Amino acid sequence: MKKKTFPRGIHPPGGKEWTADKAIEVLPPPEKVYIPLHQHFGQPAQPLVKKGDTILRGQKIGKAPALFSADVHASVSGKVLAVDGHPHPLGKPVLAVTIANDGQDSSSDEEEITDPFSLSPEEIIRRVKEAGIVGLGGAAFPTAVKLAPPADKPIDTIIINGCECEPFLTSDYRLMKEYPEEIISGAELIRLATNAKQIIISVEDNKEDAAELLASKIQEKHIFVEVLTTKYPQGAEKNLILALLKREVPQGGLPFDVGVVVQNVGTTKAIWEAVRFGRPLYQRVITVSGSGIPEPKNLLVRIGTPLQTVIDFCGGLKEGVNCLIMGGPMMGITQWNLEAPIIKGTSGLLAWSLPPASQVFDCIRCGRCVEHCPMGLTPTQLAKYIQFGFWDEAEAWGVLDCVECGCCQYSCPAAIPLVQWIRLGKATISALKRKTV
């Protein structure tokens, strides 16, 4: 049978062989953690602790002030040293709680529940919200919001996203290999919370063994594993829904507009741990890789661990490394400060030495950006509109639909920074809209 996939997209080099066979190792909790109160989509959390407080691992230290926000928890036990601005992987310093680790790891986890499947949807969602869970695929969207769609948008399908289409990253793959039961159980909890009918666990065909393992652990009839053709960006929500269900999320809409909830496998495992063991999201698995890392690894890391600690554990940086990326090579964000911490949305840390930037040519209108855009956009035209300030035209040509996957710029033979132009356009148009409202 022909494997499903979405139209267009690209086939970047994999790079997964560096870490695919490396079992998840635990990074010992560092002496100090720096936990930003803003590491999710939406508003920053408000601090609940102050300098000098003694706190437990898992204790809530930041409270979500709004629906679109998430609670933040301590990842070690110890003493609060400071609540102040600290370097953040997204660039600007953010209010963060610095905790001196006392090494005790005393826990404040909520009570365990022996039969989580008998809980009401409200109770499942409450425990997910209490645990501060956000999407671990990278966008860090508050998970509790995703589990509670409006009443007029019934959900029929849960998609568990194990595509991990970003090159080099293998943390989701390792989770599927090492924790298949937890992922399946977490998926079932999501289904119960949303009252959906079926669950599809989607895996790309470069991780066939993980797909087989998951399939072998499934007992229920309403859960399937679907193996998809490896292609980037398969794991992008809207493209994944299109590939699996042939449903198109309307422009500007969300998956529940077509009756779907998509959750990443890491998030799914976190949901299981939160509901079953009352464990908040204070740690996650990341891939540390790239030619600048002597010992590439998959690591279980406490949130708030400085990048320096992670890099040191993997053998330090090799000579000549000039580029450090948080996330994958297609959508990751370059880092400049090794004091910045690992946050909930960190899927990987890559280090390499980039060659000097290639010459940028004028657009030769080859159309490859159009040919590869998974959203059906015309990136070169958008970039031109934005360069000349034609905001209305850029919007009419769909610039706000761009997911910044980078397929256009990857394919561009003229090396035009298309995504950068489009980001500028999106930001400017959004700002103009706010002004006129």
Place this chain on the structure above:
Amino acid sequence: MAETTFIIKSSPHLRHPDSVPKIMLSVIISLLPAVAASVYFFRWRAVVLYLACLAGAILTEAVFLAARKKPLSTLLDGSAVITGLLLAMTLPPSLRLDQAVIGAVVAIALGKQVFGGLGHNIFNPALVGRAFLQTAFPVAMTTWIPPVTKIINTATYATPLGNLKFQNAVAQHTLTPLKDLFWGNTGGCLGETSALALLIGALYLVARKTIDWKIPAGIILSLSVFTGIFWLARPDKYASPLFHLLSGGLIIGAFFMATDMVTSPITPRGTIIYALGIGFLVGLIRLFGGYPEGVMYSILLMNTVVPLLNRSTRPRLLGERRAKK
């Protein structure tokens, strides 16, 4: 730890290995079989015409880059070499060298640089140069010599398409054999005569995905349908679609000129309309126009509507509501 400075840049951080100079180089490579064929059929005439056109194109490009205060390294993108080669390939082998040089200068100057250089021109530069020569030197541009491989006794010589149009070749049973058209053993422009040599290069470009195969396919389809209808109705008067595909500049035009990235549409639907339009216009000019051949004007005419095609064929966005029928 020692001070390390890190590069800060916008994602993505990976890039496909193809680049503008590599694309241009692949087009140059793809033209070499046809260049070799033309040297075989027209000997030293071919060599000097190539040299004249290349020199004219490269020097003009250099002068303009210097005048526009652009780095001369842009010359290395190879696009001027392609224009020079393609122009020479579309010239009659007997053309004077000064005329060829004028064509090359016009191709680069008026065809490309006045618009702002590579990427900004509306028309295929080589064809602009050729169109200029056609008006400036109409006699020289329509005087043909046979290839050295063909021995004939008459003083004047017609191309297969000229023969078809003006000598009523179908009725007289003097149509050029398809075999000669395929191998290139016939009169015509320097580089267009050997279908085989051109197709070898074209295959390389399609396999390498440098060109969009849908453009030549669309041209071939619409020209075949157009000429096929008339051929089926009056086989005693009209030539077969296969004759039309193999003769004149159709193959070089469809695979190497209409596919010019800069002057063809960027949208999928626009590309198809563009290709079908070229094939239709070629058929129209060849069958009912004043010229025996229409590839050059067909491509130039469709070049003019490319910006309009791009604007009116925006691809459908994912999740966009389909227009009501």
